[in-house]
Amino acid sequence: MSLQPAEAVLGERRAWGAARPFWVLVQSGIDQFITYRPESVLSCDAVALTADWWVEWAAEHYAQEGTLLDRNAFARELRERAWIVGFPELDAMSRIDPSEVRARWGLPSDAAVVTLLPFPQGVGKASFWPRRIFGEPRRWRQLVHTLPRGRFEYWPYIRHGWTDARVVRAIRAFCDRNSARLLVKSRLKTPIPPYTQAVADKCLYDESHYPPTVLEALAVSDLCISFYSGTVLEAAALGTPHLCITFEAEAYCGENRELLGYFKRFFNDEEGGVFQSEGVSSCLGIPEAISDFAVTKLSDFAMSADARLRYIRKYLSYDDRGGAERLLDHVERAVAVDTRLPSCRP
Structure with missing residues (x-):
């Protein structure tokens, strides 16, 4: 899990090879969308978002920036990767x-x-x-x-x-x-x-x-x-x-x-x-x-x-303090089915 997309850390996708890790981009406000290009965001296996609203905002943002050929295609691909988890930071309120x-x-x-x-x-x-x-x-x-x-x-x-x-x-x-x-x-x-x-x-x-x-x-x-x-x-x-x-x-x-x-x-x-x-x-x-x-x-x-x-x-999906737990639940399910991560399985 990272606040940076996979491409920003690992380089071009073609250089990853078979050992590419399962990469989860965790949203922090608008930072990821204004810092990285759409292809970098989509270089991740999953994107943990606070709410579905951000899918459309990101698609419209990139479209107006002129960095998308197909706005709807980007929104569809991002939504396929999206884990709607709420706001993990709020868990600290406890x-x-x-x-x-x-x-x-x-x-x-x-x-x-x-x-x-x-x-x-x-x-x-x-x-x-x-x-x-x-x-x-x-x-x-x-x-x-x-x-x-x-x-x-x-x-x-x-x-x-x-x-x-x-x-x-x-x-x-x-x-x-x-x-x-x-x-x-x-x-x-x-x-x-x-x-x-x-x-x-x-x-x-x-x-x-x-x-x-x-x-x-x-x-x-x-x-x-x-x-x-x-x-x-x-x-x-x-x-x-x-x-x-x-x-x-x-x-x-x-x-x-x-x-x-x-x-x-x-x-x-x-x-x-x-x-x-x-x-x-x-x-x-x-x-x-x-x-x-x-x-x-x-x-x-x-x-x-x-x-x-x-x-x-x-904007945040859930009115609770369970964002971090939902994120970890998604990670555990991904680990359980991803053959690249055998050492991470319980």
Whole structure:
């Protein structure tokens, strides 16, 4: 089992010979589909997916990228290889005690908690807007970046003060209005800015991989706020309402047309999509977050049990903690019938 397809690790199929191993590709969000070409995905004997929905999304993604001759044929072949197992990561929830997590992080047992996953500021990307405009809290520095380059399309951001720092301050005001603690969870590749550290009650990075720190944070949260983070799926699974602060894909991706394509296909605010799904996750633009969020009530983000169940069935298949067990069940059945794996049989 691997997060990489067989072809990416073993090379071209013709070089494998008779000793080729039985290869299971395990899905991790959209990563496998945006990193590898369709033929690499199909080089695997099985693909463990969280839900059938991802078959059609992958087929449409590759079709729009122009890497498929036959979209329907790819979808059919992927579906033949698919093991629908749910979300194995969620199995770690059995190891999380919310009371213990609150005590460890110094969060009162009776306090509401809002978890913020910070704006990534274009990590690993050369685009202009993330760091030099939205991620820059000082107006004079924005002007220094903008005027010599003639990037006047971002003047509204400078004029109105549409910055990450002001969004964060609005979130802090929202927490104060609702007597909630602000927990900021990030990753080392996305350092938490000083202006965010200054208003947070607790800042942390990944302290554990099993269970993942992000699941611990969601387990004690009444609301999760992010900027187009795939954590929306984990939040839904844990029953934590989600708010996505949206931004223009063109501004974030810059001149990277390949990045822009898949970004717009997945990270968008279309109704009924991953990020805008009534009763589970809602979207709010940057100007609205700054002007309106501070006077919003925490109860406005209550999750609907029925909407959550529909969301889970669409994107994650199972509302349980049995994904890893289902994956292993599939592996055991494959091992039992595959003549290449005699040493693995009980």
